[in-house]
Amino acid sequence: MPYVMFGPGTEKIDGSVHKDTYGFLTKLARDDTTPGLHIEPINGSADPRTRTGRVTKFWRAVLVKLQNRTGDQPTYIFLGTYPHDDAIELARTTRVRINPANGIAELVAAQSAPAEPAPVVQAPTPGPASAGPATLRSRSYTVDDFSALGFDADFAAGALDLTDEDAVLDYADRAPAAWQANALLDIYTGASFDTVRDTYRLATPATVPDSNDDAAVLTALEHPAAQMEFALVENDEALRAALANPNFAAWRVFLHPTQRELATKAWPGTARLTGGAGTGKTVILLHRARALQHRDPRARIVLTTFNRTLAEMLKEQLQALDPSIELASDLGRPGIYVAGVDALAYRLLATASARGADPGELTAAVADVLGSRTHQVLGNTWPRAWSAALESVAELPNELRSTAFVEAEYATVVLPNLVTDERGYLKVRRAGRGVALSRARRMAVWSVIEAYRASAAADGSTDFEEKAAVAARLLERSPDARPADHVLVDEAQDLSPARLRLLRALVAEGPDDLLLADDAHQRIYGQRISLSSVGINVRGRRSRRLTLNYRTTEQNLRYALGVLSGTEFVDLDDDPVDSAGYRSARSGPTPRTIPTSSLTDLYDTVGHVLGEWLDAGAAPGSIGLLVPTRKDGETLPRALGERGRTITFVDRDTTSSGSPMVMTMHRAKGMEFAKVILVGVGAANLPRAYQIEHLPEGDRPDALQRERSLLYVAATRARDELVVVYSGEPSELLPG
Numbered sequence: 123m124p125y126v127m128f129g130p131g132t133e134k135i136d137g138s139v140h141k142d143t144y145g146f147l148t149k150l151a152r153d154d155t156t157p158g159l160h161i162e163p164i165n166g167s168a169d170p171r172t173r174t175g176r177v178t179k180f181w182r183a184v185l186v187k188l189q190n191r192t193g194d195q196p197t198y199i200f201l202g203t204y205p206h207d208d209a210i211e212l213a214r215t216t217r218v219r220i221n222p223a224n225g226i227a228e229l230v231a232a233q234s235a236p237a238e239p240a241p242v243v244q245a246p247t248p249g250p251a252s253a254g255p256a257t258l259r260s261r262s263y264t265v266d267d268f269s270a271l272g273f274d275a276d277f278a279a280g281a282l283d284l285t286d287e288d289a290v291l292d293y294a295d296r297a298p299a300a301w302q303a304n305a306l307l308d309i310y311t312g313a314s315f316d317t318v319r320d321t322y323r324l325a326t327p328a329t330v331p332d333s334n335d336d337a338a339v340l341t342a343l344e345h346p347a348a349q350m351e352f353a354l355v356e357n358d359e360a361l362r363a364a365l366a367n368p369n370f371a372a373w374r375v376f377l378h379p380t381q382r383e384l385a386t387k388a389w390p391g392t393a394r395l396t397g398g399a400g401t402g403k404t405v406i407l408l409h410r411a412r413a414l415q416h417r418d419p420r421a422r423i424v425l426t427t428f429n430r431t432l433a434e435m436l437k438e439q440l441q442a443l444d445p446s447i448e449l450a451s452d453l454g455r456p457g458i459y460v461a462g463v464d465a466l467a468y469r470l471l472a473t474a475s476a477r478g479a480d481p482g483e484l485t486a487a488v489a490d491v492l493g494s495r496t497h498q499v500l501g502n503t504w505p506r507a508w509s510a511a512l513e514s515v516a517e518l519p520n521e522l523r524s525t526a527f528v529e530a531e532y533a534t535v536v537l538p539n540l541v542t543d544e545r546g547y548l549k550v551r552r553a554g555r556g557v558a559l560s561r562a563r564r565m566a567v568w569s570v571i572e573a574y575r576a577s578a579a580a581d582g583s584t585d586f587e588e589k590a591a592v593a594a595r596l597l598e599r600s601p602d603a604r605p606a607d608h609v610l611v612d613e614a615q616d617l618s619p620a621r622l623r624l625l626r627a628l629v630a631e632g633p634d635d636l637l638l639a640d641d642a643h644q645r646i647y648g649q650r651i652s653l654s655s656v657g658i659n660v661r662g663r664r665s666r667r668l669t670l671n672y673r674t675t676e677q678n679l680r681y682a683l684g685v686l687s688g689t690e691f692v693d694l695d696d697d698p699v700d701s702a703g704y705r706s707a708r709s710g711p712t713p714r715t716i717p718t719s720s721l722t723d724l725y726d727t728v729g730h731v732l733g734e735w736l737d738a739g740a741a742p743g744s745i746g747l748l749v750p751t752r753k754d755g756e757t758l759p760r761a762l763g764e765r766g767r768t769i770t771f772v773d774r775d776t777t778s779s780g781s782p783m784v785m786t787m788h789r790a791k792g793m794e795f796a797k798v799i800l801v802g803v804g805a806a807n808l809p810r811a812y813q814i815e816h817l818p819e820g821d822r823p824d825a826l827q828r829e830r831s832l833l834y835v836a837a838t839r840a841r842d843e844l845v846v847v848y849s850g851e852p853s854e855l856l857p858g
């Protein structure tokens with residue numbers, strides 16, 4: 123059977139012809155001699171290997187036919203579906219060649235039969251030095267420098283005098299090959315030629331490549347830089363998935379060489395991916411899960427994240443990425459097991475508690491973590507338990523009388539250090555906690571914890587922190603029972619010490635054991651912690667930082683980074699986090715900030731922006747309205763309903779219904795929308811005063827930083843357009 127490869131043009135196929143294109147390609151992949159396909163060469167074409175094929179009466183597919191060295195089955199590179207005449211013109215003028223400077227397969231446009239490379243257009247000589255914007259020419263780059271890397275000389279010449287990043291972004295759209303667009307942007311934003319050479323594997327081939335040799339072209343198509351725009355479609359399911367969603371097709375098949383490397387690389391031990399919002403961390407984890415399964419179909423792979431909603435999204439994306447992926451039937455079975463961290467803990471405890479299981483190990487693990495009590499741990503501690511415990515201890519000073527404070531103390535000090543009695547708590551190191559505690563205060567805090575534990579023990583219940591801690595202990599005590607060979611973790615910045623310890627314990631230390639993806643700027647839950655304190659050691663060069671944002675436009679990205687400016691962030695390795703170097707490969711409108719005079723005015727404005735977008739043809743389900751609190755989210759559908767706009771409030775138990783979605787900024791974590799309105803970002807609403815004011819003084823700066831991160835998370839959900847609406851004074855967190 124012939125092979126089908128997607129090339130540039132695939133992602134631009136007109137929606138009306140998706141179905142027919144799918145039908146055409148399916149038939150082609152089975153048998154290219156099927157009657158009705160009309161695979162035909164073009165008279166006088168620049169490359170004798172181009173073909174057109176009949177999709178419908180009006181539409182034609184453009185293809186390049188390459189003969190494999192072994193066997194007689196050809197590979198067809200599919201370059202998109204076009205109206206008849208456009209297709210003929212494209213097939214007539216397109217040529218596939220191997221770039222002599224770097225061995226990458228690429229498409230070149232030619233006006234006539236096999237043309238020589240385009241002549242080098244010498245750019246004008248620079249004028250007198252001025253203090254103007256830094257162009258590539260003013261930084262002493264020449265066309266020859268770029269040509270030596272394999273850049274098209276005309277393209278490079280046109281880039282030398284561009285004066286800002288926006289202009290480079292727009293210009294990069296015209297690049298003759300995807301790697302050239304990306305590499306140009308890298309160089310403009312400061313990457314050295316050596317870095318670019320490394321990133322895109324630009325090495326001069328040992329011998330002059332022969333572009334007429336089909337087998338050589340097929341090899342050159344496997345170059346990681348060529349794979350940014352050419353990808354072999356492995357089966358019918360993959361074909362269907364790729365064509366079903368043009369956005370999806372873009373990343374499904376075309377990984378950046380750095381992403382490809384990180385998805386397939388063998389790591390000698392625990393590794394970390396860090397990077398700002400939208401830098402493709404999740405995409406790498408998904409591809410890595412798949413690559414690990416390809417490497418060993420019997421491997422037990424756990425793909426996990428902060429909560430159930432995000433885990434469901436991961437599962438859907440994984441199945442869309444490759445419908446042939448084997449999901450594991452249970453934790454500890456071969457295949458990919460996708461679940462939130464708390465679900466993993468519950469699963470382990472439920473198995474250990476099941477009738478017939480030896481309760482000895484569980485009893486011991488519970489005792490290690492919670493002191494001696496019943497090993498009944500599956501029930502959930504009631505939500506008001508901390509408040510009740512606080513009320514029961516009269517000697518606690520008022521400033522410590524906060525559920526958030528004792529919960530944090532419990533999660534970051536007591537549970538990870540396996541403190542089970544007052545003596546232990548009086549001695550334990552409270553590294554990283556904002557509030558210092560005297561001995562008397564420690565004793566009072568311990569009384570609260572004791573009261574909390576006593577009531578839960580009587581109920582046979584635990585909270586989620588405790589479940590994670592007990593499950594981790596269970597595995598630490600029985601290393602042979604570890605249920606995974608590889609663990610991949612998304613949103614790691616939001617995981618508490620107990621949860622990270624559990625993830626560490628799921629898999630034995632060794633090659634490819636644990637890969638964590640995190641972004642310190644997006645920590646919106648929990649406290650700052652360090653990985654080494656929970657036994658996770660990421661050594662040497664096993665931490666990689668991603669800086670290219672695939673989601674948001676450059677304009678939205680700059681706006682979101684403005685939210686972070688002026689504050690210092692520290693990551694899971696206790697290192698300062700830098701937001702410099704983040705960039706986007708897309709350009710779009712500048713975010714709009716709209717002040718309003720009252721709540722009524724605010725609702726009118728939101729309704730108006732929504733109407734503007736919908737009237738311009740935006741898909742309703744691609745619009746997100748993000749609000750600071752659940753109450754705001756519940757109110758908004760009614761307020762907009764009165765203005766003739768239907769929107770749906772989405773929370774844990776409800777999903778979207780095709781209309782614009784309103785949700786809390788917390789709920790929007792990990793999601794993305796084409797257009798986003800941040801609704802109600804006034805001084806009275808964000809930072810949320812109630813999240814900060816009741817905390818002891820020492821814990822407030824961290825809480826304020828989480829509010830800042832929340833706004834950053836929300837602003838980075840927008841792919842194309844971002845609008846911020848508030849009434850009264852603007853939030854202090856908004857960029858100035």
Ligand SMILES: Nc1ncnc2c1ncn2[C@@H]1O[C@H](COP(=O)(O)OP(=O)(O)OP(=O)(O)O)[C@@H](O)[C@H]1O
Pocket residue numbers: 372373376377378381397398399400401402403404405406641644671672673791792793794838
């Ligand atoms: N190589 C690529 N080409 C095109 N799009 C890509 C590529 N890699 C990722 N994307 C897209 O960029 C968007 C962001 O990717 P992803 O969700 O993996 O980022 P992230 O770093 O996990 O983001 P966040 O931290 O905000 O959750 C997604 O829409 C994804 O499909």
